[in-house]
Amino acid sequence: MKDLKHLTWFEDLLQDANNELIVQAQREGKKCVAYVCENTPEPLLNLDGIFSARLRAPRTGSMEMATYYLTSFLCEYSRALLERAIEGGYNFADCLIAPDGCTMINRAVENMELLHTMGKDKDSFFYENMEIPMKADDNGLNLFVLQCRNHILKPLEEKFGIDCSDSAIRKSVEEHNRVCSLIRAIGEFRKGERPTITGYEFNVITLATYVAPKYLLLDKLEETLEELKTREPDEKNAFRARVLIVGSEVDDPEFVKLVEGTGAFVCADRFCYGSFPGRDCITLTDDEDALTQICRQYMYRGQCPRYMDQAKMVGRREYVKRLAEEYAADGIIYEQIKFCDPWAYERMIGSHVLHNDFGYPVLSIDRPYSTSGTGQLRTRIQAFIESIEIKKIRGGV
Amino acid sequence: MKAEVMTSNDKRIGAKNFGGAYSDGRVRKYREWRGVTDTLYDYSRWLLNWVTMFRVVLSKPRNIKAMFRYRWMANYLAVPMMVDRHTQGLRGEHLRICHAEQDLIIDDVAKLLDKLFRGDRRIGNDKAFSDKVVLVDENEMQSVMMGFPTLVPLSREIASTYIPVLLNQRAALHYIDVAQEYGLAGDVCPMPEAEAGVSIDDDAPILGKCAVQCNTTCDGSLLGNGIISKRLEFEDGIPVFQLATPLRHQEDDVQEYAAQEIRNAIAFIEKETGEKWDWTHYFECAKRVNYATKCRIEWLDMNKTPYPQVFGSNLALYTETNYMAISGRIPAFEKADRKITALAEKAYKKKKMAANEYRHRAIIWGVQSHYYMDFLVWLLNCWGIVPLTDMLSMVSTKMIAETDTPENREQAIFDIAWLTENMIMRNRTHGGYKVLLDELWEFVESFNADMVILWEHMSCKALDGMHGMFEERARERGVHLVWVSHDLFDPRVISRQGVRDQINSYMRTVMQEEPVDPTLEVLNDAESW
Numbered sequence: 001m002k003d004l005k006h007l008t009w010f011e012d013l014l015q016d017a018n019n020e021l022i023v024q025a026q027r028e029g030k031k032c033v034a035y036v037c038e039n040t041p042e043p044l045l046n047l048d049g050i051f052s053a054r055l056r057a058p059r060t061g062s063m064e065m066a067t068y069y070l071t072s073f074l075c076e077y078s079r080a081l082l083e084r085a086i087e088g089g090y091n092f093a094d095c096l097i098a099p100d101g102c103t104m105i106n107r108a109v110e111n112m113e114l115l116h117t118m119g120k121d122k123d124s125f126f127y128e129n130m131e132i133p134m135k136a137d138d139n140g141l142n143l144f145v146l147q148c149r150n151h152i153l154k155p156l157e158e159k160f161g162i163d164c165s166d167s168a169i170r171k172s173v174e175e176h177n178r179v180c181s182l183i184r185a186i187g188e189f190r191k192g193e194r195p196t197i198t199g200y201e202f203n204v205i206t207l208a209t210y211v212a213p214k215y216l217l218l219d220k221l222e223e224t225l226e227e228l229k230t231r232e233p234d235e236k237n238a239f240r241a242r243v244l245i246v247g248s249e250v251d252d253p254e255f256v257k258l259v260e261g262t263g264a265f266v267c268a269d270r271f272c273y274g275s276f277p278g279r280d281c282i283t284l285t286d287d288e289d290a291l292t293q294i295c296r297q298y299m300y301r302g303q304c305p306r307y308m309d310q311a312k313m314v315g316r317r318e319y320v321k322r323l324a325e326e327y328a329a330d331g332i333i334y335e336q337i338k339f340c341d342p343w344a345y346e347r348m349i350g351s352h353v354l355h356n357d358f359g360y361p362v363l364s365i366d367r368p369y370s371t372s373g374t375g376q377l378r379t380r381i382q383a384f385i386e387s388i389e390i391k392k393i394r395g396g397v
Numbered sequence: 398m399k400a401e402v403m404t405s406n407d408k409r410i411g412a413k414n415f416g417g418a419y420s421d422g423r424v425r426k427y428r429e430w431r432g433v434t435d436t437l438y439d440y441s442r443w444l445l446n447w448v449t450m451f452r453v454v455l456s457k458p459r460n461i462k463a464m465f466r467y468r469w470m471a472n473y474l475a476v477p478m479m480v481d482r483h484t485q486g487l488r489g490e491h492l493r494i495c496h497a498e499q500d501l502i503i504d505d506v507a508k509l510l511d512k513l514f515r516g517d518r519r520i521g522n523d524k525a526f527s528d529k530v531v532l533v534d535e536n537e538m539q540s541v542m543m544g545f546p547t548l549v550p551l552s553r554e555i556a557s558t559y560i561p562v563l564l565n566q567r568a569a570l571h572y573i574d575v576a577q578e579y580g581l582a583g584d585v586c587p588m589p590e591a592e593a594g595v596s597i598d599d600d601a602p603i604l605g606k607c608a609v610q611c612n613t614t615c616d617g618s619l620l621g622n623g624i625i626s627k628r629l630e631f632e633d634g635i636p637v638f639q640l641a642t643p644l645r646h647q648e649d650d651v652q653e654y655a656a657q658e659i660r661n662a663i664a665f666i667e668k669e670t671g672e673k674w675d676w677t678h679y680f681e682c683a684k685r686v687n688y689a690t691k692c693r694i695e696w697l698d699m700n701k702t703p704y705p706q707v708f709g710s711n712l713a714l715y716t717e718t719n720y721m722a723i724s725g726r727i728p729a730f731e732k733a734d735r736k737i738t739a740l741a742e743k744a745y746k747k748k749k750m751a752a753n754e755y756r757h758r759a760i761i762w763g764v765q766s767h768y769y770m771d772f773l774v775w776l777l778n779c780w781g782i783v784p785l786t787d788m789l790s791m792v793s794t795k796m797i798a799e800t801d802t803p804e805n806r807e808q809a810i811f812d813i814a815w816l817t818e819n820m821i822m823r824n825r826t827h828g829g830y831k832v833l834l835d836e837l838w839e840f841v842e843s844f845n846a847d848m849v850i851l852w853e854h855m856s857c858k859a860l861d862g863m864h865g866m867f868e869e870r871a872r873e874r875g876v877h878l879v880w881v882s883h884d885l886f887d888p889r890v891i892s893r894q895g896v897r898d899q900i901n902s903y904m905r906t907v908m909q910e911e912p913v914d915p916t917l918e919v920l921n922d923a924e925s926w
Binding site: 068069070071073074078100102103104106107108110111114129130131133134135139140142143146147150305306308309310313336338339341342344345346347348349351352364366 | 576579580581582584585586593610612615616617619620621622623624626627630637639641643644645648650651653654657658661826827829830834853855856858859861862863864865866
C-alpha cells in the first residue's frame with residue numbers, strides 16, 4: 001500500500017515523552033496534566049487551559065536506577081516510568097494524577113514523589129493519588145465521582161485556576177468525542193478481507209492520541225481518515241491470519257509491528273493504550289451532570305482486570321469474543337507485561353475461556369516492556385500463526 | 398545506634414546447643430529438656446493438642462474420609478511439631494504464653510476442619526448445617542460476621558493452604574504447580590497462586606449458602622478470588638459477594654464508600670441466608686474486640702521496655718487469628734487474652750527474658766516467610782536478636798463503638814469498614830507509602846530498636862516497590878537494615894537455610910559478631926516439616 005501521508009509525523013510524536021505537540025501546547029500557555037492509567041477520565045484532564053499526556057517511556061534502555069528502588073520484580077512499565085522520571089524525562093509535566101490502578105504503578109508514582117523527580121521548578125506542581133472503584137455499581141459510581149472531584153477537579157481549579165464547571169466539562173467531552181470518532185472511523189478500515197490500514201499504522205495513530213494534546217492532532221487525523229477512504233489495498237494480501245491482541249499495557253508500536261512481521265494482521269486492539277474501549281465516545285444527556293455520566297461510562301465500559309465483580313469478570317471475556325467476531329479474528333493473542341499481577345490472572349483465565357468456551361485459537365504470552373528484537377517472542381507468534389493456517393487448511397479442525 | 402547486651406539471670410535449664418536436636422529427616426531427634434516442671438507442662442500440652450485433634454477431628458469417620466479425599470489434610474499430622482518449633486528455648490511464663498496462644502489456635506483450626514467436612518457435599522453433606530455457612534476469604538476480616546450469631550463463617554483457604562504451609566514447608570508446592578500448569582505466570586505471589594491452585598484442582602470442600610470475598614492484601618489476592626468465585630458461582634451454585642474495600646484506607650473521602658460496601662455485604666448475607674443482623678450480638682463482639690486491642694496495646698508497650706514479654710512469631714500468629722479471623726466472635730479468645738496478659742505482667746515484674754542473651758532489638762517488617770514462621774525463634778536463640786514486634790502485629794489500635802445506641806449503630810458500620818480496610822498486612826500494603834515506609838521508622842524509635850529485619854517476599858510487589866526507599870531511610874537514620882528474601886510459600890526458591898544465611902552473613906560480616914548459639918547457625922532442615 002502507499003505510505004500514509006502523516007505516518008512518519010505520528011511516529012515521530014512517539015519518539016519522546018516530551019513530544020513536539022506538548023512543547024507547542026505549553027508554549028501556548030496550557031498546563032500539561034500527566035497521568036498513568038486508563039481508568040483516569042481523560043475529558044477531565046482536557047478542560048480549557050490544560051491537556052493530558054499519558055506517560056510512557058519510549059526508547060527505554062537501562063532501568064538500573066528504577067530497579068534499585070522497585071526491585072526487578074515490578075513490571076518493566078512501572079520501572080521504565082520511574083527511570084525516566086529520575087532521569088528528568090517528565091520535567092515537562094505540570095502535575096501527575098495517578099489512580100491506584102495497580103500496586104506497581106502506585107509504587108512507581110510514590111517513588112517519583114519521594115525522590116522529588118518532578119516539579120522542581122514549578123511552584124504549582126502537585127501529585128494526586130486517587131481511589132477508583134473495583135466494582136461497577138452505584139456505590140462505585142459515587143466513589144468515582146467524589147474522587148474525581150477531590151483529586152482531579154479541585155486541585156486543577158485551585159492550582160491552575162481551571163474552569164471545572166459542568167459546561168466546561170461538556171465542552172471537553174465534545175472535543176474528546178471528535179478524536180474518538182475519528183479513531184473509530186479509522187479503525188473501521190481494519191475490517192474486511194482487504195484492510196486498507198495495518199494494525200501497526202493504526203496503533204501508532206491511536207497511541208498518539210493518548211500522549212499528545214488532542215486538539216493539535218485533529219487536522220492530521222481528519223486528513224488520514226480522508227486518505228484511507230481512497231487508499232488502495234495491496235493486490236496480494238500480505239497477511240496469513242487476523243489476530244486480536246488482548247491484554248495489559250502496550251505503549252510500544254514495535255510490538256504490533258513484531259506481530260505483523262510474522263504474517264498476522266492485528267485486526268483489533270483490546271489492551272491498555274489500545275482503542276478498545278479507550279476510544280469509545282462518551283454520550284452525554286442533559287438530565288444529569290456531565291461528571292457523573294463520564295464516570296459511569298468509564299466504570300461500566302472499563303475492561304481492566306482490577307474490576308472484581310462477577311459481571312465484570314464474565315463481561316471481559318465476552319467483550320473479547322464480541323470484538324473477535326466483529327473484526328473477524330482468526331485467533332487471539334493474550335499478552336501481559338511480565339510481572340503484571342492483574343493480567344497474569346486475567347490472561348490465564350481469559351485464554352482458557354476464549355479457547356474452551358468460545359472456540360478461538362489463543363496464544364498466551366508474557367513479554368518485556370520493550371519488544372523490539374525479541375526473537376523468542378517472534379518464534380512463538382510465528383508458530384501460532386502457522387497453527388492457525390494449518391487449522392484453516394484443515395477446514396477449522 | 399548500639400543496643401545494650403543483656404544476659405538472663407534465670408537458670409534456663411537445658412537452654413543451650415539447640416542445633417543438636419535437629420535431624421536430617423522430618424522430625425527432630427529429641428524433645429527439649431526444660432527442667433522437670435516446664436518439661437512436664439510442655440509434654441502435657443503436647444498431649445493435649447493430640448487429644449484436641451482426636452476429639453474434634455479424627456474421632457469422626459467423615460473426617461477420616463476427608464483425610465483421604467483432600468491432599469492438604471495429611472499436613473495436619475504435623476501440628477504438634479509446629480508448636481514445638483515455636484516453643485524452642487521458652488521457659489516459665491513465656492512457655493505458657495506460647496501455649497495459651499498456639500493451643501487455642503489449634504483448637505480453633507480443628508473446629509474449622511470439622512465444620513468444613515460436616516457441610517462438605519462430598520463428605521458430611523449436612524445440608525442444614527451447610528445452609529448456615531458463609532464462606533469467607535483467608536485474609537479477610539470477619540468483622541462483617543459479628544452480627545450474625547447463628548451463621549458460621551468458614552474459610553476454606555485457611556484450612557487448605559494457610560495453615561498447611563505453617564505445618565509443612567512443602568504443603569503448597571503441588572497447588573502452586575497446578576496453577577502454573579494451568580497457565581498462571583510464575584512470578585505472582587504464591588499465596589493466592591496456591592489458593593487458585595486448590596480451586597483449579599477442585600480440592601476444596603464444597604459447602605455454604607453463600608460466600609463473601611474481599612480484595613484483601615494485594616492485586617494477586619484480588620485476582621485469585623476471580624478463579625475461586627468462578628467455580629463457586631458457576632459450578633457449585635454458591636452466590637458470591639465481592640466486598641470491594643478501598644485501597645487508600647487512610648483517606649477520609651473513601652470511608653463512606655467502604656461503609657456502603659459493608660451495608661451491601663450485610664444485605665447480601667441476609668438475603669441469601671434469611672438471617673437478620675443482630676445488634677445485641679454485634680456489640681457483645683465489639684466489646685471483646687476492644688478488649689483484645691487493649692491487651693495487644695499493653696503487650697506492645699511492654700515490648701518497648703528492655704523486658705518484652707509477648708513477641709515474635711507467636712504474637713504475629715495469635716494477632717492474625719484473634720484480630721482477623723475471630724473478630725470478637727469467640728469468647729475463648731477473650732479468656733486467652735486475659736491469661737496471656739496476666740502471665741506477661743508477672744514475667745515483666747520479675748524481669749524475665751525469653752532467651753539466654755539479648756543483643757539487638759529489632760522491628761520485623763514486611764511479609765514473613767510462611768514456610769519458616771519459627772524463624773523469629775531462631776533469630777532470638779541463634780543471634781540474640783529480639784523481634785520486638787512485626788508488621789503483621791501492628792494493626793488498628795482504634796477502639797470501636799461498643800454500646801448499643803442509634804448513633805453507635807451507624808458508627809458500627811464505619812467501624813466494621815475500618816477494620817476491613819485495616820486487615821492484617823493490607824493495612825500496610827495498601828494505603829500509600831506513609832503506612833508502610835514512614836510508620837516503620839516511628840516504630841523503630843518508639844520501640845528503641847537498633848535493627849530492622851526486612852522480609853523481602855520476592856513476589857510481593859507492594860513491599861518490593863519501596864525497596865530503595867527503605868534502604869535510604871535506614872541509612873539516613875543509622876539503623877541496621879537486614880534484608881531477608883524468601884518466596885512466602887515456596888522453599889524451592891529460597892530454602893530455610895538460605896533464609897538463615899542472609900542473617901548469618903550480615904551478623905558476621907557487617908556486625909562482626911559470633912552467634913549466641915553456634916549450633917543453630919547451619920541446620921539441615923531441608924527435609925523437615
